[in-house]
Amino acid sequence: MHFLNILVSLISVASLTRYAAASLRITADHHTFGGVNYPSLQFLEPEERDEVIKAIVKSHARVIRLFIRGGKEHSDPETELGIFDHHLLDQFDDTLAAIHRISNGKVKVIIAPHDAHAIRGSNDVSCDAYCRRVDGAFLDFYSNEEIKEHYKHRLTELFSNYKSKNFQGAPWGTLKQVIMGVDIQNEPWSGIWPIVAGESWLCDVATHLKDTIGLGDNDIAIITGGISGAQTPDGIQNFPDSAFNCKAVDVIGIHGYYAASDEASAGKPWADIFLPGNTLTARAIGKEKLLLVEEMAYMNSERGIIFKKSAVWDQGNALNYRGIPWLYSHVTTKDEGTSSRISILRDPRYAVGALIDVLKRAYTSRSNFNWSKYLPPPKALSNTTLLALNPFIPEQSDCTFGCLGWLCDAADGCEPDLICKNSVCQKPTPPQPGSVGADCNSKNPCREHLTCSSGTCQPCVFRPSIPPTEKRKAVVAGHPDQSCHLDTFYPFQQVRICSSCNPSTQTCRQNPCQRPADCDADQFCDWGICKKCTVGCLGMKCKSNAACKTGFCNSHGRCDYPGKAKKVIGPGAYAGRRGPTWNRGPKEAQRGPAKVRDEAMRVNIPKEEVKATRGPE
Structure with a gap:
């Protein structure tokens, strides 16, 4: 201070x-924002749903992230591959209309049109038609061309073919007044890093959404959705080169879950990840990508639930200070227990009070990234430069x-x-x-x-x-x-x-x-x-170490600090390493450990657990 x-x-x-x-x-004249995830909002009774939306709007949240998926009590709208239950789509459409009506157009939504957890029936998401189709071979969803075409048809049905009952029959893909962005999927390749199969799926699906369906023509952002699941503080899981190099991708969605400890606040990892001028933020600006924390949450630890309000606020405050928009994961009307959930209808004395406080601060905070194409700025931005x-x-x-x-x-x-x-x-x-x-x-x-x-x-x-x-x-x-x-x-x-x-x-x-x-x-x-x-600073473009006052020009052509280990990026990261079978011709490749396989490979993915993703001390 x-x-x-x-x-x-x-x-x-x-x-x-x-x-x-x-x-x-951050002193730029661009705005950031805060919001919440509410995965099952459309399944609430209309009266309760509207009460929740009113509470979210009152909290100064600008975005609500919704999911199109099944659950314990509800099925996915795509009951069988290519077959859709339009009653469930109407229910979702009613929710879009309620958000637009109650907020007077001030709150928009991000839609996750599918959840990778549904492919293996994990994380309290029921096994859907794609889960039954791959039958445990999780990576087939991304590498099998037939399944990919089925998924593209799903996206076309949702955002082009379905006609809104509340917006004069308009396709969802044209509703920029209420839809800010669409994920290619929630957490594609969830739990798998490096990506070992089907990485081209990412840009193929993004291009289908943006160009074929036409979301790009309607100023609806294409979001990566948290590639590979939870982001570690020193990793690159959520932002591989394939995301940065895809022209159809507008927003890099980042998911992270960090607990407070005796040596760090819960907000420290976020402050480190989005350090202004580092390679991530510099590449995003250079590649014209926006950065969004789609999921962040309180993680219970040995410190106890009494620190929940402090940890929630600290993470939001760190992201506000860095000018990065964020969505809390997630709010509910059910009991919280020791989970990360926050009941949006509870008294402000509880965790929701801390969430509301930091959402209000996000409402007028500044950003180095220009979001005005997808979300209008507030009437005025804060001029304070003190860290709250x-x-x-x-x-x-x-x-x-x-x-x-x-x-x-x-x-x-x-x-x-x-x-x-x-x-x-x-x-x-x-x-x-x-x-x-x-x-x-x-x-x-x-x-x-x-x-x-x-x-x-x-x-x-x-x-x-x-x-x-x-x-x-x-x-x-x-x-x-x-x-x-x-x-x-x-x-x-x-x-x-x-x-x-x-x-x-x-x-x-x-x-x-x-x-x-x-x-x-x-x-x-x-x-x-x-x-x-002013010249040769951290994150600036470079061609040699001599051009950087930090002393090192990294592999992305950005000034960086020397002595950092090279990050493994995708299956090609080991291409330069030659093993004993590297030069055995096609004949030798038909047998033994180097045999080329053309059948689908089953990958056994361990059952997921919710846990903190902080790196080693």
Whole structure:
């Protein structure tokens, strides 16, 4: 946090928004948004359905993601391959009309026209006609041409042939006033990475939706739907090259489930994945793709359900701060238990209160990506550049401010022994210069929030808050809605208050560095000091390492940090590795371990379980 003594220094709220750290804060004039998943909304009774829609609209959600699939009590509309139950399609159409009517056109939907889980009857999704057709050979859905044609016919029936009963007989594929986007499928190749078969299916189906059916002509986005299932924090499952290189794909849909821990908040993985200027965000802008978190949710852990509100809010806040739209997965009217579900009709004292709060913040947040083609912007966007602090941290929490793995926006926004880098409180990575106890002088300065005294970088303490007049009112250190003491309040204390800097009125000294990775993503290391980067920065296009101030030009032609392991991408990633049978001709390939098979291969997929997808510490 920056120095925030609102009462003492008489700084207005408007001026506070101008001097906050803007280096990693999104200031573009594009909007982001928040929303929710409600997979079975169309199956509710009309009265209850409308009550739910009203609650979602009131929460400031801009998008509802709906699924066309069966369940325990309802069948899939495609009862047999090529045969459709139009009563179920009418039911879905009624839901589209209700959303459009109740929200006055302000809320749109994303439609998942099929769920990969239905192919194997998992994740509480019933086995459908495609499941019966592949009979356990899951990958046949993507590699078998006959099945692919059946699926294309399904999409044509849904978005072209079916005539809406509520929108004057118009096909769904023309209803851009209520449909923002369509997934090619929910989680294609779910649970399989790298993709070992049928990867061309992705672009083939996307092209069918966009060009053949004509969704592209009606400004309805084609979304990848969470390729391979859950995204790991350091992986590329949801955004393989096949998605980036397909012209028919408009939006990369990302699904991730991250739990809070003692070393990271639930929002940290999202802040890392969407670091402005990194390869993902830079490639998306360069390839004219939008990025959308279609599914994110609370994951229960040993910390307990009492941290649910905090974790939900923290993830939404991290994505708002990065300017990435998101949809919570998922809301319901049923009991929550210890699950990720949130009952949208409950009292705001429960988890839904945290969801509503962060949805309201998303409504006016900014983005580097232009979504106006698919979703109109709100009347005004927020001008605040301060990182909002979590108001839902429970009293039982061991740490309430600047903890390891928490988000930050300035040098004094973390515990004194941590460093705020790339918006996350981190332990200084050796040999990070200028840490507590390090030698210092005019040529070897201390880190930004530390003071050099007697040739040594001195420790510091939090800036204390002025206690509230109400004894039972809690005080969170450094909270922007409360007043902070001046540096001179404790003139005789041994340990100084951590330094802060107002960049709107003074030139702030930056952190010392020895290598590019010591600085923020939008900085470079210039003669031992982190400075603002304008050329050869992280994520910028390059042809050689010499063109990058980060020191490395990666395989995507983007400036990156050196020393990263090469990511395995698809079945061709091992093409350059030669085994003992690599040059045996067609004759030898007819027998033995290298035999070429033309029959369908059955793949036994382990039963899925809901679990956190955080990478190893």
